[in-house]
Amino acid sequence: MEKRTIKPGKDIVASMVPNFKKNLYDLILENDVKEIEIDLEGVEMVDSVGLGAFIATHNTLSQNGGTLTVINASNDIVGLFKTMRLDQHFTVKGV
Amino acid sequence: MLIGEGNLHIYIEESLESLLNLEKNILAIEEKVNNINVDTFNNLFKAVHTIKSGAAVMGLVNIKELSQKIEDAVGLIREKQIKVDSEIINTLLNGCDKLRELINNIYTNNNVDIAESIVALTGLTSTYLPFKEKKTIIEKIDICHPDGRYLFSISLFNYTRAVRQKKNIYLIEYDLIQDGYYKNKTPFDIIKSINELGDIMEGTIDIFSVGTLDDKDIPDKLPFFVLISSNEQPESIFQNPFISNEKAFIIKEKDKLIPVVDYFSLNKIEKEKLLQNNYKKIKFINYDTLDSLSKLTNDLISTQNQLLKNISFQNLIGIDKIKNSFDNIISDIYKKIMQTRMQPLGTLLKKIYIYIQDYSKKFNKKVKLIVNHNNIELDQGIINDLYAQILIIIKNIIKHGIETKQERIKAGKSENAIIQINAFTKEKSIYIEITNDGNIEDNFEEKFGLIDIKKNIEYIGGKIEVVNNKDKGVSFNIILSKDLLIIETLLVYINNNILAIPKRNVVKIVEAEDNSFEIKNNTKFFKYNCSLIPIIQFIANHELRKKNSHNIVILSSLDQKFGIIIENLYYPEKKYNYQKIIVRQTGIHLKKCDEYFGAAMLKDGNISLILNVENMAKKIKY
Numbered sequence: 001m002e003k004r005t006i007k008p009g010k011d012i013v014a015s016m017v018p019n020f021k022k023n024l025y026d027l028i029l030e031n032d033v034k035e036i037e038i039d040l041e042g043v044e045m046v047d048s049v050g051l052g053a054f055i056a057t058h059n060t061l062s063q064n065g066g067t068l069t070v071i072n073a074s075n076d077i078v079g080l081f082k083t084m085r086l087d088q089h090f091t092v093k094g095v
Numbered sequence: 096m097l098i099g100e101g102n103l104h105i106y107i108e109e110s111l112e113s114l115l116n117l118e119k120n121i122l123a124i125e126e127k128v129n130n131i132n133v134d135t136f137n138n139l140f141k142a143v144h145t146i147k148s149g150a151a152v153m154g155l156v157n158i159k160e161l162s163q164k165i166e167d168a169v170g171l172i173r174e175k176q177i178k179v180d181s182e183i184i185n186t187l188l189n190g191c192d193k194l195r196e197l198i199n200n201i202y203t204n205n206n207v208d209i210a211e212s213i214v215a216l217t218g219l220t221s222t223y224l225p226f227k228e229k230k231t232i233i234e235k236i237d238i239c240h241p242d243g244r245y246l247f248s249i250s251l252f253n254y255t256r257a258v259r260q261k262k263n264i265y266l267i268e269y270d271l272i273q274d275g276y277y278k279n280k281t282p283f284d285i286i287k288s289i290n291e292l293g294d295i296m297e298g299t300i301d302i303f304s305v306g307t308l309d310d311k312d313i314p315d316k317l318p319f320f321v322l323i324s325s326n327e328q329p330e331s332i333f334q335n336p337f338i339s340n341e342k343a344f345i346i347k348e349k350d351k352l353i354p355v356v357d358y359f360s361l362n363k364i365e366k367e368k369l370l371q372n373n374y375k376k377i378k379f380i381n382y383d384t385l386d387s388l389s390k391l392t393n394d395l396i397s398t399q400n401q402l403l404k405n406i407s408f409q410n411l412i413g414i415d416k417i418k419n420s421f422d423n424i425i426s427d428i429y430k431k432i433m434q435t436r437m438q439p440l441g442t443l444l445k446k447i448y449i450y451i452q453d454y455s456k457k458f459n460k461k462v463k464l465i466v467n468h469n470n471i472e473l474d475q476g477i478i479n480d481l482y483a484q485i486l487i488i489i490k491n492i493i494k495h496g497i498e499t500k501q502e503r504i505k506a507g508k509s510e511n512a513i514i515q516i517n518a519f520t521k522e523k524s525i526y527i528e529i530t531n532d533g534n535i536e537d538n539f540e541e542k543f544g545l546i547d548i549k550k551n552i553e554y555i556g557g558k559i560e561v562v563n564n565k566d567k568g569v570s571f572n573i574i575l576s577k578d579l580l581i582i583e584t585l586l587v588y589i590n591n592n593i594l595a596i597p598k599r600n601v602v603k604i605v606e607a608e609d610n611s612f613e614i615k616n617n618t619k620f621f622k623y624n625c626s627l628i629p630i631i632q633f634i635a636n637h638e639l640r641k642k643n644s645h646n647i648v649i650l651s652s653l654d655q656k657f658g659i660i661i662e663n664l665y666y667p668e669k670k671y672n673y674q675k676i677i678v679r680q681t682g683i684h685l686k687k688c689d690e691y692f693g694a695a696m697l698k699d700g701n702i703s704l705i706l707n708v709e710n711m712a713k714k715i716k717y
Contacts, residue, residue: 014276018312025308047281048271052305052314060307062456075155076283078205082156083286084300084319085247094206 003035009042012050024057034066041072041095046080058090069093103201106149110158110198117142117165118191124172125184136173143169146194151290157209158197163294164216165190167256177223186219220252231255237442238266238297238322241344241354244464245448246320249297257296257324264296264324265332265355268342271300271317280337285319288337293325303452303461322346329358396696440527441468443482444516450486451514454493461500462493465515471525473575481527481557481573484548488529488571489514491543496535496569508532523599527573535569553709583673584705586665586697587648589633593665593703595695598673600708602649602656604664609643621647621658629657629715652712678705690714 004027008020027033036057046054058068068090073081078094081087120139124131143166150158168187171177193212197204221229235248246266257264269275269285289295298321305314325332329345332338333355343355444466455462473481497512504510517528536542545561552559557575564570576582576599584595585604605623613620613627620627628649632639639645639660647658664672676695692707 014313021308021312028308045281045283048275048317049313051271051282051300052317055300055302055305055317056308056310056314059302059305060309063307063459075202075205076153079153079156080282080286082205083295083298084282085298086300086302089302094203 002031002033003037004033005037005039007039007041011043011045011047012040012053013045013047014049017049017053021053021056024053025060028057028060028064028066032064034061034064035069036061036066037069037071039072040070040074040077043077044074046077051080051084051086054086054090067091103153106153107198107201110146110149111195113142113145114191114195114198117146118188121184121187121191124179125181131172136169139169140166146198148290151295155197155201155204157204157207158194161190161194161197161209161212161216164213164220165194167220167252168216170256171220171223177219183219186215190216224252238346239441239448240266240268240320242465247297247299247322249322253296257294260324262293262324262326263328263332264322264346265293265329266320266322266344266346267338269319269321269337270342271319272314273316274337275317276313282319285337288335289321289323292327292332292335293323296322296324298322329355437472437474438478439468440471440473440478440518440525441466443478444468444485444518447486447489447516450489451493454490458494458497459499460493460497461503461511462497463511463513464489465513467515467517467519469519471518471520473525477575480551481575484551484559485516485527485529485573487544487548491539492529492531492533492535495539495542496531496533498534506534523576525575527575528570529573530570531568533568539569558709582678582705583675584695584703585648585672586674586703587646587661587672588663588665589659589661591662593697593701594661595674595676595703595705596648596650596659597692597705597708600650600652600706602651605647605649606644607647609645623649623656623658631657631659631711631715634660634662650708650712652708655712655715657712657715676703676705 006023006027008016010016012020024036027036038054038057054068054070061068069092070081070090071093072095073092074095078092081092086092116138120135120142123135124139127135143162147159147162147166150156150162165187168177168183168190172179172183177183190212193209197207197209200207224231231251234251236251236254237248238246240246254264267289269289271282271285274280275282275285298319301318301320304316304318333343345353345355345358347353447466448464451462451464454460492514497514498506498508500510503512512531512533514529514531517526517530519526519528540546540561545559549559552573557573560572560574562570562572576597583598585598585601587594587596607621611622612630613622615627619630619632621630630647646661646663648661649656649658666672674697676697678693678695689710690707692705692710695703695705697703
């Protein structure tokens with residue numbers, strides 16, 4: 001099972017989400033990657049549309065039998081994901 | 096950081112100071128164990144609350160959770176439910192040490208394993224809770240949206256704690272896209288705002304409404320449901336700019352959701368009444384207790400029999416009065432048992448949402464469940480059996496009936512398939528209709544295991560009808576009698592045994608002379624209302640010959656009438672022989688005897704088997 005790590009290196013907000021989602025889409029649906037790891041080093045902010053992108057990635061991977069892992073998330077972002085209970089759907093690891 | 100580096104440093108400083116106060120006051124409790132000063136508790140709560148509320152606002156999940164556990168334990172000490180000893184003090188101080196470690200490592204606090212401290216503190220709380228509340232630590236209550244969607248479960252302990260603290264509990268739906276993104280607010284802003292309103296008890300994002308990567312870049316909605324407990328009144332809560340009245344509910348009595356818009360339409364007295372502390376109304380439905388109550392009833396009945404026997408030799412004045420009062424007590428206990436055993440069907444059906452998500456994922460389908468339960472209640476004994484069968488049906492509908500997303504689009508259907516469970520009462524029956532907008536495969540009966548499902552539903556006294564409607568697809572209709580598990584029966588003697596016949600099957604009791612019978616094709620018939628109805632005879636012919644006339648109970652089931660000859664009515668001197676009984680399942684030895692539906696203990700302590708008239712009717716051949 002192929003695993004890929006994506007490192008956006010910037011805040012996951014509405015302006016970058018279209019490209020971000022397209023990259024993930026290509027990896028999962030065209031290159032049949034089953035395990036995606038999103039490395040959030042350098043990411044300070046995730047907005048609502050960004051949150052939606054994580055969930056859409058999780059939903060797509062689930063439908064294809066894959067899994068999503070988020071790593072190197074800042075304290076804030078881990079707190080946000082945990083408060084929203086997203087850590088119950090995919091793995092979220094802090095720095 | 097969420098609220099900036101500067102604020103974080105202030106939080107660390109303040110929290111470490113509060114932690115020192117916390118430890119100091121915990122030690123003060125130990126020193127003055129029999130005379131704890133009110134100020135000690137106030138200082139203690141203030142310290143732990145400062146740490147907890149700051150952590151909540153800043154997304155420091157572990158610090159918040161651990162300080163909450165310490166607060167719970169301290170709360171029980173204040174209520175004098177925990178008797179303080181050195182072991183308890185050590186557990187609390189260990190918790191404080193862990194808190195210090197988390198605060199000192201603020202950037203990595205969410206990754207620190209706090210399980211050991213949480214288990215120790217939860218254990219402490221659990222050990223010292225009053226007996227009837229112990230199970231609240233592990234018991235969960237389901238929180239569902241008023242439209243029936245299951246959202247999440249919370250521990251009964253957390254719920255009762257909030258109610259005990261006279262807090263109001265609110266379920267609020269935020270839309271992170273409409274209320275957040277389009278209003279230029281980040282999710283952090285929303286979380287911060289929620290934490291300022293009260294304590295977050297639980298939350299969930301409706302991830303299925305977001306779609307997948309091939310959907311729109313900006314989803315139409317991203318609902319976040321959050322349950323908070325708060326000291327605030329609805330009026331001040333809903334001044335919060337993120338909260339829309341239409342999407343907020345006040346939770347009362349565990350599963351009753353009152354829309355805030357309805358609250359605002361009440362007058363002052365009605366509002367106060369609604370928000371009254373409802374702690375006393377919480378029912379702890381504990382099946383061990385129920386069993387004890389049943390045993391108690393047995394004991395009471397035995398005592399009654401014994402007492403009557405003893406008294407009968409002494410001919411005391413007032414014996415009738417004593418007997419009547421005994422009868423009343425027993426009758427009351429029965430009524431209580433009957434009431435307590437009844438469970439809302441809706442609560443159980445809502446749990447199916449969890450399975451829908453799992454099955455949908457497993458079979459790669461998109462399914463939306465709609466439940467309409469109409470507040471129907473059923474006996475707990477039947478609900479669990481019924482639930483298992485409904486789950487099997489739902490699973491098979493998703494597996495063999497719901498099309499894939501692509502197939503649905505090709506067929507011009509909505510991407511999301513709909514499975515609907517509609518429960519309602521009609522006349523004397525409860526109907527549970529399970530419909531779907533999929534396309535169930537041909538010859539589905541075997542794949543569904545329908546024979547077993549039918550058998551299992553019949554075993555609990557119900558039936559299932561499968562309707563294949565060309566336009567609306569295949570639907571599954573389960574029909575149960577409303578009084579299924581607590582049923583009114585006619586009590587009769589046959590062969591010196593007491594038998595209970597469900598009243599719903601009894602048409603009439605008639606007396607018949609010997610010449611009223613006819614034998615045709617080896618079957619005995621009885622002339623009744625100008626027609627011949629078959630007779631099922633349990634009593635041997637030579638016994639019957641001893642009498643010239645016989646009592647026959649005319650029964651009706653499956654549109655068929657038949658009769659059984661009885662020796663006598665159980666209460667021949669009484670006009671009405673019907674008695675409500677609590678049906679108990681028969682043991683494994685009688686499971687194959689499908690003429691019996693169950694057994695029951697009667698008010699006088701005797702045991703009776705209950706006839707399954709439906710199954711008897713099936714066996715009549717002539």
